[in-house]
Amino acid sequence: MAQELVQAIADLNEKEAVALTRSLLEKGVSPLEVLDDCRAAMQIVGERFEAKQAFIPELIFAGEILKQITEIVKPYLQREATAGKKLGKVVIGTVQGDIHDIGKNIVVFMLEINGFDVTDLGVDVPADRFVQAVKENGAGIVGLSGFLTVAYEPMKQTVQALRSAVPGVKIMIGGGPINEQIREYTGADAWGKNAVDAVVIAKQWVGA
Amino acid sequence: MTAEWKTMTPEQKYEALWAKFLSTEGKPFASPQVAELYRHRVQRLKDVCELKKPDSVPILLAVGNYVAEYAGISHGDMMYDYDKMAEAILKFNVDFDLDYQVAGNGLPGKAFDRLGFRTYRWPGNGLPKHMPFQMVEDEYMLPDEYDQLIADPEGFFLRVYMPRIMKSLEGWKMLPSLYGVMELPMALILLGTLTVPAVQEGFQAWIDAGRLAAEFFAAAGKAGAQLTFQHGMPNYLGGFTKAPFDIIGDTLRGTRGIMIDMYRQPDKVLAAVERLVPIATQMGIEAAMSAGLPLVFIPLHKGADGFMSTKDFNRFYWPTLKAVCEGLIAAGCVPFLFVEGGYNERLDALADSPLPAGKSMWMFDYTDLTEVKKKLGSWACFGGNVPVSLFYAGTPQQMADHVKKLIDTVGQDGGYFIAPGAVIDNARPENLHAFIQTAREYGKY
Numbered sequence: 001m002a003q004e005l006v007q008a009i010a011d012l013n014e015k016e017a018v019a020l021t022r023s024l025l026e027k028g029v030s031p032l033e034v035l036d037d038c039r040a041a042m043q044i045v046g047e048r049f050e051a052k053q054a055f056i057p058e059l060i061f062a063g064e065i066l067k068q069i070t071e072i073v074k075p076y077l078q079r080e081a082t083a084g085k086k087l088g089k090v091v092i093g094t095v096q097g098d099i100h101d102i103g104k105n106i107v108v109f110m111l112e113i114n115g116f117d118v119t120d121l122g123v124d125v126p127a128d129r130f131v132q133a134v135k136e137n138g139a140g141i142v143g144l145s146g147f148l149t150v151a152y153e154p155m156k157q158t159v160q161a162l163r164s165a166v167p168g169v170k171i172m173i174g175g176g177p178i179n180e181q182i183r184e185y186t187g188a189d190a191w192g193k194n195a196v197d198a199v200v201i202a203k204q205w206v207g208a
Numbered sequence: 209m210t211a212e213w214k215t216m217t218p219e220q221k222y223e224a225l226w227a228k229f230l231s232t233e234g235k236p237f238a239s240p241q242v243a244e245l246y247r248h249r250v251q252r253l254k255d256v257c258e259l260k261k262p263d264s265v266p267i268l269l270a271v272g273n274y275v276a277e278y279a280g281i282s283h284g285d286m287m288y289d290y291d292k293m294a295e296a297i298l299k300f301n302v303d304f305d306l307d308y309q310v311a312g313n314g315l316p317g318k319a320f321d322r323l324g325f326r327t328y329r330w331p332g333n334g335l336p337k338h339m340p341f342q343m344v345e346d347e348y349m350l351p352d353e354y355d356q357l358i359a360d361p362e363g364f365f366l367r368v369y370m371p372r373i374m375k376s377l378e379g380w381k382m383l384p385s386l387y388g389v390m391e392l393p394m395a396l397i398l399l400g401t402l403t404v405p406a407v408q409e410g411f412q413a414w415i416d417a418g419r420l421a422a423e424f425f426a427a428a429g430k431a432g433a434q435l436t437f438q439h440g441m442p443n444y445l446g447g448f449t450k451a452p453f454d455i456i457g458d459t460l461r462g463t464r465g466i467m468i469d470m471y472r473q474p475d476k477v478l479a480a481v482e483r484l485v486p487i488a489t490q491m492g493i494e495a496a497m498s499a500g501l502p503l504v505f506i507p508l509h510k511g512a513d514g515f516m517s518t519k520d521f522n523r524f525y526w527p528t529l530k531a532v533c534e535g536l537i538a539a540g541c542v543p544f545l546f547v548e549g550g551y552n553e554r555l556d557a558l559a560d561s562p563l564p565a566g567k568s569m570w571m572f573d574y575t576d577l578t579e580v581k582k583k584l585g586s587w588a589c590f591g592g593n594v595p596v597s598l599f600y601a602g603t604p605q606q607m608a609d610h611v612k613k614l615i616d617t618v619g620q621d622g623g624y625f626i627a628p629g630a631v632i633d634n635a636r637p638e639n640l641h642a643f644i645q646t647a648r649e650y651g652k653y
Contacts, residue, residue, distance in 0.1 A: 011472060032322045052419050052553075057467035064468050099329060099342050149596050149634040150273065150340060174548070177596055177630070185601035194514060 002029065002037050009041030010048075012058060014065050021069045031076040038066055044112040051195045056106065059195065063109050086117040088206040089139035091130060093121030095154040100147035103175055103195075107143060110195040116141075116202060127154070127161035136168045140204055144188065146175040156186040163187070170205045174198060220566070221540025226254050226501035229442070238438045245514035249307050253444060253503075253625075256589050257542055258566040260529030261622030265651030267307050267644060268444065268591065268625050270571070273340040275300045275312025284337035287317030287330055290427035297431040301441060304640060309432065313340060318413060319417040324375025327459055340633065348373055349460035353471060354476035357460075360507030369460070376413030379406025387614070412572060413628040433588035445544060447495030447504035449536075450486045451529040452481035457510045466510070466549045481528040481548040492543070502542045503569065506532070512549030522557050530561060537567045546628055547592070550574040559583040566623075576616040590618075591625035594643065599628060599635035605643035611646040619651065626651060 002024055003102055008017040022042055045062045048054035054062075090111055094104050101123050111118050119133055130142060142162060144155050173188040174197070183191040192198045216224065237243035255262035275285040279296030286293050293314040317332050325333070327348060342469050349357065349369060353537055357364045363385075371381045384401050388394040435441045443508045450458070456477070457466035469477050492504035510516070511525035533543040545568065551558075552575055555574035565587035572580060572592040580590050593614060598607055609628060618624060626647045632640070 014471070046324045053517075055514055055520075056463075057470050057516055057520065060464055060467040097339050099344070101336075102345060148340070148342070149600060149632075152597075152600055152634060179595065179597050181595070181597045181601050185597075 001033070001040065005034070005037045006041045006044070009038060009062065009065055009069070010044040012045075012061050012065065012153045014061075014068075017065050018068055018072070021072050025073065025076050031073045034069065034073055035165045038069055039113065039115075042066065044178060046110060046113065046196060046199065049194075059106055060084060084114075087115040087203070087208050088141060089117045089119070089137055090143055090144065091119045091137070091139040091141075092143035093125035093130060094123040094145040094147070095151050095158055096124055096126045097149050097154050098146050098151045099123045100159070100175075101145075103147065104143075104145035107145065107195045107198045108173065110199050111143075113200045114203070115208075127158040130158050131161050131165040131193045134162065135170055140168075140170060141205055142169055143169065143198060143202075144173045144186075146173070146178065149177045151175065151177070152182060152185065152197065155182075155188070159187045172198060172201050216540075218538045218540060222502065222542075223540075225496070225500075225540045226250075229501040230254070236433075236437050237440070240439065242440040246436065246442055249440065250442050252444075256623055256625050257569055259585075259587075259589060259623035261653055264653055265619050265647060265652070266591075266625040267647045268571070268627040269306060269308070269310050270628055270631045271300070271310040272313045272631040274635050275310070275314075276340075277634065278303075281649070282331065282337040283313070283340045284317075284331035286313055287315050287320075287341070288332060289532075290314075290316075290424050291453060293424075294427040294431040297428070298434060301435050302439065304637075304644060305439055306644070308444045309435040309439075310441075311428065311432065314424070314610065316343065316417075316421040318341075319421040319424065322376065322411075322413055322417045324377075325373060327373045338532075342461070345462045345464075347462050347465045349456070349465075351461070351465065351473070354469075354473065354480050358476075358479050361483060361487055364428075369434055371410075373459075374413075376472075377410040378405065379408070379410045382407055443499070445503050445505045446499030446501040447492040447536075447541065449492035449495070449504055449506055449532065450485055451489055451506060451508055451511065451525065452484035453477075453511060453525045453528065454507075454509045455484055456480055463510065467516075470520065472548065474524075477524060481524065485528050485531045485535065488532045488538075492532070492536050493539045493541060496536075496541045502540060503544045504536050504541050505544050505546060507526055507546040508548060510553070512547075512551060513553045515549070518553055518557055521554055526554075526557060526561065530563065531621075533563050533568060537564055542567060542569060544569045547569065547575060552576055552579065554585055555579055555583045558573045562587045569625070571625075571627050571629075573619065577614065581618045581624075585623065588623070589623045591627045592629050593627070594628045596628055596630045596634075599632050599639050599643070604638050607639045607642040608646040611643060612650050615647070615650055622653075 005020045008020055021034055045054055049059060059085055092108055095103055108118050108120050119137060121129055121133055134142060144158055146155055155173055162171060170189045171188045172192060173186060174192045178191050190201045192201055230244040231245055239435045252262040252266050255268055273283060275296055276283050279299045281292045281296050292428050296312055304647045328341050329335045331337045331339055341420050367381055367383050382401055382404055384397045388398045432443055457463060496502055496504050497498060511521050547570060568588055570588050570590040577593045598610060
């Protein structure tokens with residue numbers, strides 16, 4: 001583990017992180033090790049987010065640094081598997097009628113960093129597409145996002161559709177107008193107010 | 209503005225704007241009783257703004273898409289069939305017997321079509337009739353365009369931003385500097401550009417949009433006037449402006465863009481928000497003046513808890529928003545801050561940097577009003593905090609309990625209004641009735 005790189009990413013020191021990545025790879029350090037450092041750094045950013053020492057700009061900028069590092073690492077990766085064992089599969093999307101995706105994208109990003117295999121269905125996703133995706137990839141967790149209250153009803157319908165088609169799948173919901181009352185209304189298993197909540201919930205469900 | 213206005217102090221302007229709002233003289237009220245009802249309701253608003261205790265807690269609503277839904281028309285009709293829109297507005301306000309009228313999300317869809325707006329999708333432009341209009345987040349201003357924006361914001365809007373976000377105005381990219389009009393020979397460059405078909409098409413679209421919007425304004429104006437003069441329901445929001453940080457973060461750079469800029473080019477972001485202060489201020493004042501009432505609506509977005517640290521809030525967000533508020537207050541206006549999300553972690557920062565007492569109104573969403581009262585109550589009129597989820601998924605009993613609890617805990621001393629936490633887009637009528645009835649009965653002082 002290159003502690004310096006972990007620190008540079010976690011402290012959002014973009015130039016240093018990029019330069020360190022280049023020099024590590026040139027020195028012959030395994031690209032997989034660099035990606036492990038990224039994960040360790042993102043873990044720290046996530047913890048800081050949870051502790052209210054980091055906020056959405058920090059998450060987004062950390063993601064931006066990570067994206068650059070991944071680009072640099074790519075040519076060094078041969079046919080080695082790019083990541084370790086996944087914690088579990090998650091299907092996620094913004095429900096039908098709502099086309100917002102900023103919040104959902106942050107959740108996808110945080111889940112991926114934390115080792116989940118995430119299938120992002122995008123925005124304005126009808127219930128049957130959630131059902132179809134879960135049936136196809138056997139995901140154990142579904143995340144429903146909504147930014148407008150117009151999402152309440154489609155969320156409820158999507159939960160119902162999932163319950164009857166794929167019983168046993170765990171469903172979490174999130175977004176600006178979501179709270180416990182809406183969790184109860186929609187029949188979802190859990191709700192979260194931010195991306196860290198989503199990770200905590202998903203980890204609980206897979207027993208990680 | 210009149211010569212007299214220019215010589216008036218902020219306090220005189222403030223009183224003059226309220227006097228205009230309060231006045232019933234020469235206005236076509238249905239009866240002296242309706243006129244008195246109107247005047248009384250405006251006075252109640254002025255009292256709470258000044259942190260006084262009126263006869264009862266004012267009941268303010270913020271309603272968006274629910275107007276159409278309640279009236280049984282589509283969101284498409286709300287943007288394209290202006291007679292149906294006007295009927296829906298009337299039905300909603302009258303059925304719920306509101307104290308202050310709301311207009312819902314009626315918009316001149318035909319005019320927007322003609323201009324070819326790309327920043328939003330709406331029923332008729334990429335969305336089906338039953339879906340409400342929604343913004344499409346993107347980088348409509350590029351990361352290297354800050355200097356252009358800062359040097360000449362209006363020029364940047366005219367030649368870069370507007371051609372980019374409106375299909376019909378693409379030709380305006382070619383518009384030269386307008387300063388050439390100073391001299392006849394120099395004006396030739398401008399006139400030469402005006403011969404270009406794509407430039408002309410932009411102006412033609414602008415003229416057509418004006419014609420198409422006139423139809424909307426006539427219908428909306430008629431409904432508004434009917435509510436005011438037949439039912440004594442004042443329209444409480446005059447102007448509209450935004451926090452400088454949100455201007456850049458919402459529809460110029462987008463959430464992701466501005467948040468990366470906060471790290472990569474913080475000085476540019478700071479210079480840009482600073483540059484937008486007089487523009488945001490002027491936008492609010494102009495709209496309030498044309499509406500003839502002092503309240504200027506300012507929806508707050510990206511300064512909420514979680515969106516940035518309090519340190520960044522104090523650096524990037526609040527100073528320029530505060531400057532806009534102060535500018536509005538200096539012009540006699542009352543900033544009406546619509547605080548979406550939570551501001552629990554911002555209250556200390558606001559308390560340390562207050563606005564003049566009795567000159568601003570704050571509507572909170574998820575913020576704890578007990579803390580608001582404690583920390584801001586000496587200078588800010590406040591309300592809100594009835595969750596939009598309760599309007600939709602709650603019961604009338606739960607609603608009544610919530611309203612009573614709010615009035616009991618934070619509404620006893622005046623300077624307070626009752627309102628939902630955010631804009632109501634979806635609701636159950638019985639919950640909305642319970643909100644209004646409980647507030648009306650229980651909110652009497």
